[in-house]
Amino acid sequence: MTNHSTRMIRRILPLLLFLVSFPALAGERVLLTIEGALKDQQEVAFTRSDLEAIEMVEVATGTPWHDGVVQFEGVPLKSLMHHVGAAGSELHVSALNDYTASIPMRDVENLGPILALKKDGSYMGIEDKGPLFVIYPYDGNAELQSEIYYSRSVWQARKIIVK
Ligand SMILES: Nc1nc2c(c(=O)[nH]1)N[C@H]1C(S)=C(S)[C@@H](COP(=O)(O)O)O[C@H]1N2
Numbered sequence: 001m002t003n004h005s006t007r008m009i010r011r012i013l014p015l016l017l018f019l020v021s022f023p024a025l026a027g028e029r030v031l032l033t034i035e036g037a038l039k040d041q042q043e044v045a046f047t048r049s050d051l052e053a054i055e056m057v058e059v060a061t062g063t064p065w066h067d068g069v070v071q072f073e074g075v076p077l078k079s080l081m082h083h084v085g086a087a088g089s090e091l092h093v094s095a096l097n098d099y100t101a102s103i104p105m106r107d108v109e110n111l112g113p114i115l116a117l118k119k120d121g122s123y124m125g126i127e128d129k130g131p132l133f134v135i136y137p138y139d140g141n142a143e144l145q146s147e148i149y150y151s152r153s154v155w156q157a158r159k160i161i162v163k
């Protein structure tokens with residue numbers, strides 16, 4: 001091996017070791033925390049892969065924020081709430097920009113909202129209203145095409161408090 005490539009490896013190896021030992025820097029940062037009325041636990045933190053391991057579904061729908069029909073992929077809020085043993089009647093969902101909305105557990109059980117991670121096959125970045133966007137299947141139910149449900153469609157969602 002040349003001196004040059006030995007030097008390259010010496011330089012890169014510590015960086016690689018650093019990245020594998022800090023999953024947060026390798027894309028496994030916490031995207032969501034859930035707290036409040038939960039069975040057996042105080043607070044649960046989720047990375048992208050934690051969320052994807054629960055259940056992923058697709059919802060194709062138009063929204064007030066996009067042109068045409070969009071293909072969203074994400075975790076049904078219902079599965080997420082079962083996963084954490086949510087025992088309450090309301091979710092206080094807050095966003096990175098401190099917007100907060102209250103979502104009745106009734107919606108979660110009956111209306112099929114998801115916590116979307118992907119839009120048309122790509123993970124949503126913050127500039128794209130991601131990384132987590134509460135999406136209802138608006139196109140499937142005219143009642144959902146209203147200010148009430150749009151206001152519950154929290155983008156850049158970061159925390160859920162079960163009340
Ligand atoms: N993160 C975040 N989500 C949000 C909001 C917000 O300000 N921040 N506004 C809500 C409200 S009240 C409505 S009616 C719609 C408004 O979307 P628009 O401002 O793009 O019309 O998004 C909802 N989701």
Ligand SMILES: [Mo]
Nearest residue numbers: 147148150151
């Ligand atoms: Mo609104």
